[in-house]
Amino acid sequence: MISYVAIDRLRLALDDLARALAAGDAEAVLRAEPPLAEALRAMASVDVAGLDAADRWQVREQLDEALRALARCEALGDVVMDYASAVSEPVAAYGRGGRHHAGTVLAPVLNSRL
Numbered sequence: 001m002i003s004y005v006a007i008d009r010l011r012l013a014l015d016d017l018a019r020a021l022a023a024g025d026a027e028a029v030l031r032a033e034p035p036l037a038e039a040l041r042a043m044a045s046v047d048v049a050g051l052d053a054a055d056r057w058q059v060r061e062q063l064d065e066a067l068r069a070l071a072r073c074e075a076l077g078d079v080v081m082d083y084a085s086a087v088s089e090p091v092a093a094y095g096r097g098g099r100h101h102a103g104t105v106l107a108p109v110l111n112s113r114l
Contacts, residue, residue, distance in 0.1 A: 004058070004059070004062065007059065007063060010039040011065050011066040012035075012039075013038075014036065014072070
């Protein structure tokens with residue numbers, strides 16, 4: 001049962017983050033981070049080795065839902081970054097991978113596909 005709870009918490013945290021990104025609410029994005037971190041910590045303790053085939057299938061379906069929620073967050077984050085690049089001056093920044101780069105390159109077209 002712990003697997004289901006942990007995965008559901010992860011999906012809910014990602015859904016909250018996606019809503020915050022879609023709303024363009026920076027404060028809500030920041031509020032979404034601690035529950036997401038807690039959900040990820042809980043995921044580290046998930047042990048699926050003892051689950052039977054039916055339970056593994058259900059866990060897989062939940063993980064697929066969480067992956068779809070993560071993909072939504074990534075797409076929304078890309079849109080936010082494209083918008084921020086289009087409306088702001090290039091500045092020194094950190095990219096998605098955490099690496100420092102000298103400036104933001106303005107996107108010729110706002111990427112708005114979700």
